[in-house]
Amino acid sequence: MASLAAAARKLDHYERRLHAEGFDRIAGVDEAGRGALAGPLVAAAVILPEGFGVEGLRDSKLLTPLQRDRWFDRIRATAVAYSVCRVFPRRIDARGLHVSNLALLRRALYALDVVPDFVLMDGFSLPGMRFPHLAMRKGDVVTASVAAASVIAKVTRDRIMDRYHRRFPEYGFDHNRGYGTDAHRAAIARCGPSPVHRMSFKGLKLYAQDFDTYAALYGEAIPAGETVAGITDDETRTSTGKGDGS
RNA sequence: CAGUUGUCGUUC
């Protein structure tokens, strides 16, 4: 029990310290979906109430899907305020990931209907932010507010990807969440990109600019059970016109 | 559930 209490104290260590210094609307912000080849970037900001029971709460990546759903409900039910914002692939392509990400985090903060008096951030700080803030390495592992935000962002994004899976079933979005697995890349080689793919990302850019090279690199990662009978490596290369390499 | 390894993406 001592170790449990110690772990709990550690996760909201910053919140407690800040509260002792007089802050009582401490927001955590985090985003999900950064490295994905498809789907939106999702950011969430959360202000937890003082004394929010934090035992078992962790970075969304360290929770099982069931645990994430449970925390998602609990955070939404008890938060002083929370917000979720997203940026879609087309805009990421147009503005770049980093710029999109900064704007998104800022939007999530300003979308809070309770104005924070302090902001805890994951990794980097926001240029020109008007709130007092602290950016910390591995923020979602170390502080409750950021962990909570990471859960809201992650669960929201996963649900969006589930919806995209119904619309574009060929890519396995329900499984890979838009990330670049072998099967996902092979699906792109077979079917082409969907409207929710980030065309500015490596791989998709390659697909658009040089399909033959893309197919040679990723097209062979055919999912089990979908192997095209009789197509060997050589024939694939021939059919995609890649016979004339170095 | 607890870990480990691998792979990929973006940015600095």
Next chain:
DNA sequence: GAACGACAACTG
């Protein structure tokens, strides 16, 4: 070199 975002496959 670092940070952030992930999935996949393996051990116990």
